[in-house]
Amino acid sequence: MAAERRTQEWLAEPVQRIGQDEKSPIYILAATQTRLADVATGEVVASPNDIARLGFAVAAAVAGESITGLADDAKAFAQTIADTLKAAKKPLIISGTSLQDASIMEAAAQVAQNLGSNAGLTLTVPEVNSMGLAILGGQSLEQAFAQDFDAVIVVENDLYRRLPAAQVNAALSGKDVIVLDHSETETVKKADIVLSAASFAEGDGTVVSQEGRAQRFYQVYDPSYYKPELAIKESWRWLHALETGLKGKAISWTLLDDVIESVAKNVPALEAIQDVAPNAGFRVHGLKVAREPRRYSGRTAMRAPLSIHEPKQPVDKDSALTFSMEGYVGNQTPAALVPFAWSAGWNSPQAWNKFQDNVGGHLKGGDAGIRLFDRLAKRPARTFVAPAPVVANPESFRRVPMQHIFASGEFTVKTPAMESRIPEAMFAVGEQDAARLNVQDGQKITVKTGEAEIVLPVQVIEYLPTGYIGYPVGIAPTVSLAEPVSVAVGV
Amino acid sequence: MATIHVDGKSYEVNGSENLLQACLSLGIDIPYFCWHPSLGSVGSCRQCAVTQYANPEDTRGRLVMSCMTPAADNTYISIEDNEAKNFRASIVEFLMTNHPHDCPVCEEGGHCHLQDMTVMTQHDRRRYRFTKRTHYNQELGSFISHEMNRCIACYRCVRYYKDYAGGTDFGVYASASRVYFGRPESGTLESEFSGNLTEVCPTGVFTDKTHSERYNRKWDMQYAPSVCQGCSSGCNISPGERYGELRRVENRFNGDVNQYFLCDKGRFGTGYVNRADRPRQPQFRTAGNVTTVSVDQALDTVIENIQAKKVLGIGSPRASLESNFALRELVGQENYSTGMSQKEQNLVELAASIMQTEGVYNPTMREIESYDAVLILGEDLTQTAPRMALSVREKQSQRNGSRAPYSRMVG
Numbered sequence: 001m002a003a004e005r006r007t008q009e010w011l012a013e014p015v016q017r018i019g020q021d022e023k024s025p026i027y028i029l030a031a032t033q034t035r036l037a038d039v040a041t042g043e044v045v046a047s048p049n050d051i052a053r054l055g056f057a058v059a060a061a062v063a064g065e066s067i068t069g070l071a072d073d074a075k076a077f078a079q080t081i082a083d084t085l086k087a088a089k090k091p092l093i094i095s096g097t098s099l100q101d102a103s104i105m106e107a108a109a110q111v112a113q114n115l116g117s118n119a120g121l122t123l124t125v126p127e128v129n130s131m132g133l134a135i136l137g138g139q140s141l142e143q144a145f146a147q148d149f150d151a152v153i154v155v156e157n158d159l160y161r162r163l164p165a166a167q168v169n170a171a172l173s174g175k176d177v178i179v180l181d182h183s184e185t186e187t188v189k190k191a192d193i194v195l196s197a198a199s200f201a202e203g204d205g206t207v208v209s210q211e212g213r214a215q216r217f218y219q220v221y222d223p224s225y226y227k228p229e230l231a232i233k234e235s236w237r238w239l240h241a242l243e244t245g246l247k248g249k250a251i252s253w254t255l256l257d258d259v260i261e262s263v264a265k266n267v268p269a270l271e272a273i274q275d276v277a278p279n280a281g282f283r284v285h286g287l288k289v290a291r292e293p294r295r296y297s298g299r300t301a302m303r304a305p306l307s308i309h310e311p312k313q314p315v316d317k318d319s320a321l322t323f324s325m326e327g328y329v330g331n332q333t334p335a336a337l338v339p340f341a342w343s344a345g346w347n348s349p350q351a352w353n354k355f356q357d358n359v360g361g362h363l364k365g366g367d368a369g370i371r372l373f374d375r376l377a378k379r380p381a382r383t384f385v386a387p388a389p390v391v392a393n394p395e396s397f398r399r400v401p402m403q404h405i406f407a408s409g410e411f412t413v414k415t416p417a418m419e420s421r422i423p424e425a426m427f428a429v430g431e432q433d434a435a436r437l438n439v440q441d442g443q444k445i446t447v448k449t450g451e452a453e454i455v456l457p458v459q460v461i462e463y464l465p466t467g468y469i470g471y472p473v474g475i476a477p478t479v480s481l482a483e484p485v486s487v488a489v490g491v
Numbered sequence: 492m493a494t495i496h497v498d499g500k501s502y503e504v505n506g507s508e509n510l511l512q513a514c515l516s517l518g519i520d521i522p523y524f525c526w527h528p529s530l531g532s533v534g535s536c537r538q539c540a541v542t543q544y545a546n547p548e549d550t551r552g553r554l555v556m557s558c559m560t561p562a563a564d565n566t567y568i569s570i571e572d573n574e575a576k577n578f579r580a581s582i583v584e585f586l587m588t589n590h591p592h593d594c595p596v597c598e599e600g601g602h603c604h605l606q607d608m609t610v611m612t613q614h615d616r617r618r619y620r621f622t623k624r625t626h627y628n629q630e631l632g633s634f635i636s637h638e639m640n641r642c643i644a645c646y647r648c649v650r651y652y653k654d655y656a657g658g659t660d661f662g663v664y665a666s667a668s669r670v671y672f673g674r675p676e677s678g679t680l681e682s683e684f685s686g687n688l689t690e691v692c693p694t695g696v697f698t699d700k701t702h703s704e705r706y707n708r709k710w711d712m713q714y715a716p717s718v719c720q721g722c723s724s725g726c727n728i729s730p731g732e733r734y735g736e737l738r739r740v741e742n743r744f745n746g747d748v749n750q751y752f753l754c755d756k757g758r759f760g761t762g763y764v765n766r767a768d769r770p771r772q773p774q775f776r777t778a779g780n781v782t783t784v785s786v787d788q789a790l791d792t793v794i795e796n797i798q799a800k801k802v803l804g805i806g807s808p809r810a811s812l813e814s815n816f817a818l819r820e821l822v823g824q825e826n827y828s829t830g831m832s833q834k835e836q837n838l839v840e841l842a843a844s845i846m847q848t849e850g851v852y853n854p855t856m857r858e859i860e861s862y863d864a865v866l867i868l869g870e871d872l873t874q875t876a877p878r879m880a881l882s883v884r885e886k887q888s889q890r891n892g893s894r895a896p897y898s899r900m901v902g
Contacts, residue, residue: 008561010509012531016654026865026883035683035873039657039884051869058866081866088864092854094883095868096875097838104869105838109845111866112852120854120862123842124876125723126835127808129815133829134843136815138806140836144828150800155818157807157830176796180814184768193793194774197814200720201730201737201764205811207718209725210876211853212846213748214812218715223771226735230771231786235814238790243821245794259813266816273812277716295710302734321715338743339714340729345520345611347709348604349690352744352751353528358505359515360528362746368716368727369747371855378849403874405683405756409721410809415762417701420633421679482834 025084029054031099031400032428032470033463041084044077047465048101048400049390055095055107056386058082062114069389091115096124096210098403100481106384113381125210132208135269135372151176153242155235156197158185161410164452164479180235183414195238196231203234204256204318206273212373214270216277216336220291222314222323226303255280256318272370277336282320283328289320289337290327331355335363392467396484399447399471400464402428408474426459428470434460439489446488452479493564496547498571506564510557511539514570521557521570522579522608524586524693525645529751530655532558536645538582538608542572554578576612583612586643588619589668590694597641598702599695602709605643608693624668632679634686634759636700643694644670651691657884658682672696683877686758690742690751701759702739712738719757720809724856724878726753730761737764747855754877805830808839856882 007014028034028043029051037043046054054074057067061082067075085091093115095108105123112121125131141162152175159168172190179191182199197203201220208214223230240253253259257279264271300310314323320337321327331343331354343354353359390398406412407422427445429437439445439458446455447469454477464470471481493506497519504513509532514521524536534556542552543560544567554575557568569575587609594600626639649672652658660681664671674680680688688697712731719726719740726749729741740761742753763769773789775782784792804822806815807830819827829836846853854862859882872880 008507008509010512010531011559012533012650012654015531024863024865026867028867030867030869030871032871034867034871036867036871036880036883038659048869055868084864085866088862090862091864091866092859092862093866093868094859094870094872094879096870097835097842098871098875099869100834100838101869102838102841105841105845108866108868109848109851111868113848113850117850117852120852120858121845122854122859122879123845124870124872124879125839125842127723128718128720128725129811130723130808130831130835130839131843132812133806133808133815133831134836134839136812136819136829138815138819138824138827138829140831140833141805141828142833144803144805144826147803147826148801149803149826151797152803152805153797153818153822154805155807155814155830156810157805159805159830162830162832162835176800178793178797182769183763183766184770188770189776191774191776193789193796194770194776195789195793196770196772196774199764200717201732201761203811205813207720207725207811209718209748210723210842211725211855212843213725213855215718215725215727216716217718217720217811220715220717220730220737221713221732221735223735227771231773232771233786235810236817239814239817239821241790242793242797243817245790246798246821253817256813259817262820263812263816270812291713291715293710293712296713297711323713335745337716339716340709340712340731340741341744345607347607348602348693349741349751350604350607350693353515354518355744356516356746359512360750361516363744367745367747369725369745371853373846373853376847379844379847381849381851403871405754405874405877406760408874409756409760411763412721412756412760414766415760417633417759417762480834 027081027084031465031468032402032461042077045463045465047390047398047468048099048104049387050465051099052101052103052107052387053389054078055104056110058085059107059110059114062086062111085111085115090118090120092120092122094122097126098124098401100401103387107386110384123210129207131210131212132206132214135208136267145171149175151178153178153180154187155180155239156182158187158410160186161478165477166452180238182232183411196233197235197238198232202232205234206260206276208372211371213369213371214273214276215369218319218321219316225314225323254317269372269376272372272375276370277368278320278334280317280319284332285328287328288322289333289339290325290329291321291323291339292325293340293342294325294329296325331364334365336368338363393484395486397467397469397487398484399481400468401473401481402470403473407472410474413475422475425456425472425475427456427472428461428464429458430464430466430468431460431462432466433464434458437487437489444490446490447485448488449479449483449485452477454479493562495562495566495568498569504562506562508562510541510560510562510566510568513562514557519570520611522611523558524604524608524643525647526558527647527691530647530650533646533650534559536582536643538579540575540578540582542569542575543567544569579612580614583609583614584618587614587617589624590643591623591640597695598636598698598706600708603695604693626671629673630677631674634700634755635680635688636698636703637673638696638698639671639673641695642672645693647691647693648672648688648697651687652682652685655885656682656684656687656881683755683873684752684881686755687742687752699739701762705736705738707733707738716743719753721756721760722876724748724876726757726878728753728757737761747857749878750857752878752881754881756877802826804828859883860885
């Protein structure tokens with residue numbers, strides 16, 4: 001738009017003035033009012049089932065088919081969205097797993113497919129490596145627990161956040177429970193043996209983001225340098241030691257690169273993770289990359305309370321980085337190995353200028369990460385079908401997961417700086433339902449499912465579909481959200 | 492492409508850029524404050540002045556702000572020209588008249604853009620001997636400290652917080668040398684992207700409060716290239732450590748993903764790593780009693796306990812591919828679980844299969860900013876993939892108009 005008026009896009013104020021009445025349309029269909037409501041052209045609050053059906057109606061309208069099974073106003077709304085998307089040069093569809101409803105993502109895929117090749121589709125998934133595990137494959141928890149087993153090894157997973165407590169307790173009772181983790185979780189508390197695993201700060205590893213971008217994270221420091229008794233190791237090291245001990249095999253993985261090579265060889269879909277970052281043998285001008293800035297001070301005194309004799313710095317066999325200021329610091333480091341932004345005369349984060357091919361553009365030699373889906377074979381397009389409408393039963397309620405940026409995270413709630421930012425666990429109830437149930441803000445209600453009774457105070461909010469209760473994911477007990485529930489006011 | 496002539500040398504540059512951008516991209520330093528690659532040019536700080544000549548014969552030239560001047564073909568400029576140099580030196584001197592002499596106790600010290608630019612312009616003597624302007628500071632919540640005396644009025648904070656991130660509880664007040672950047676009154680900043688103020692601010696007005704309690708200089712920390720573990724977005728971070736504690740997280744630029752910005756969950760949500768109650772050595776646990784054991788003892792006991800038994804391996808979507816694969820090797824594919832519930836696994840597998848479908852294009856986080864119409868189905872993005880919400884918002888924030896109409900459908 002600014003270009004039409006011959007205004008450069010970097011002229012912040014004129015660009016804003018020219019565009020003040022023109023908006024890129026954003027339509028949001030969600031289970032409650034979202035934090036993007038202020039920039040939305042239209043936002044609709046509906047149940048997950050209605051969101052999916054409205055999404056399929058948009059897909060039908062994009063394809064020029066007639067919309068069936070919706071009220072007239074919803075039909076008109078779907079048509080408006082479809083017309084807007086078709087008129088756009090580059091329409092984008094965003095969806096994801098957070099409402100735990102597959103048909104919503106199917107609707108998103110159908111809209112994107114019907115729009116054709118200029119459309120984009122992006123899907124969010126729950127965790128840092130969810131996409132990586134979807135590619136690696138494996139059984140679900142329920143499938144695994146259905147087997148007969150004597151012992152269980154749990155790796156960096158709090159099962160009580162995955163399944164209802166009763167189900168986890170039943171599965172673990174009478175079994176040898178070995179847990180590898182870096183935090184004191186409910187599952188760790190149930191363990192017979194705990195092996196101290198590394199978090200992202202003490203270990204190396206590869207994760208795959210929602211766009212399918214495989215990226216490597218590297219160990220920040222070696223805890224045993226400061227406290228020699230500490231034994232924090234990456235889970236793969238613990239597990240390989242167990243495997244070689246158990247099977248009487250020779251140790252075959254001594255470096256991270258050995259594991260990566262094994263993964264690439266055994267899981268063809270993950271072969272590209274070898275290219276994510278340079279291997280441990282990589283050098284810049286014959287040097288490893290320094291984790292510490294050149295001016296790093298106090299190293300000799302750091303361990304003085306333990307011994308006045310300064311030991312050798314820990315050696316990092318796994319990567320091309322060193323635990324030292326001795327090594328390469330500068331802008332010839334490949335993007336995947338840049339530990340911090342610094343360039344001579346540039347100490348602030350503005351130093352990124354010196355690492356970029358063009359200021360504000362991309363890092364020299366290409367940004368970090370390999371997009372796996374660009375390299376994998378494509379599957380034929382499918383046609384998805386809209387779900388049947390869910391018939392509302394006035395006697396029972398359904399629950400819709402409510403996510404919160406800080407409260408839903410497993411570890412943000414364990415972070416001291418976050419304490420004042422975590423809201424109290426509450427059931428969200430829409431105004432109409434609150435009136436119908438005769439409950440007010442702060443009053444407690446009991447939600448009964450087959451498996452459990454949960455009592456929480458109520459937060460009455462303006463926008464929530466009728467017949468639905470918002471369930472605070474992450475700060476309330478894990479329950480299956482699928483079945484309808486009955487609600488009683490009071491404890 | 493365009494050819495520009497800088498101090499007698501010719502360079503090929505992208506003609507759609509401004510002179511400051513073009514010169515920085517060439518590796519030529521020009522000091523600046525208010526310009527930021529993601530926030531554009533406003534020409535308010537006057538620091539990036541250079542001399543522009545009408546043609547090669549012109550010897551007088553005139554001062555221009557390089558951030559406000561297009562890098563048009565056949566532009567002749569001089570950065571080293573004395574008039575431009577003196578002008579830039581006096582601008583820094585003016586900015587410093589009200590800036591406190593508190594670098595030794597300022598948390599920005601050592602990674603401060605104002606320090607860098609002051610050194611770059613070779614300003615090293617104070618001539619101003621009078622009272623400095625002072626302000627009251629605000630309490631902005633548990634993430635960010637506020638010290639308005641250090642402000643040089645570049646307007647980056649308000650342009651980021653309000654115009655870029657769409658925040659409504661932050662603004663600029665008063666006028667002239669008393670101009671004030673902050674909230675209408677003390678209180679927690681509402682935006683989920685407030686932490687970027689600490690990096691956007693070229694000096695120490697906004698600093699990381701979570702780092703304050705156990706503080707040290709940027710040069711005294713050890714870093715690693717890392718990836719945020721907070722959600723599935725894959726933003727790049729630069730965590731800093733000293734004395735075996737994770738002290739702070741800063742943004743690590745990735746031009747395809749997070750670029751210059753992180754969300755507050757990623758920036759301030761890593762304190763769990765330092766918790767005293769985490770297991771740092773192998774442990775035997777019986778009926779609530781925890782005994783610390785050696786690595787060998789732990790390994791031998793585990794091996795003894797699982798020998799000749801059927802062992803189930805439960806992996807995790809928050810563990811690395813390497814660790815999940817190592818578990819699968821140990822227990823065998825038939826006994827390995829991803830550690831997801833059936834419901835979650837079905838959803839994630841569906842997402843992965845849709846992404847591999849013929850004709851479906853999956854954009855990077857940066858590309859999201861280039862789309863001109865968006866339909867969001869069933870996600871409150873700010874809660875589930877916050878950085879992506881900022882990308883969606885950024886597109887719109889350039890054009891903030893009246894509040895959007897709001898409709899409601901009863902399901």
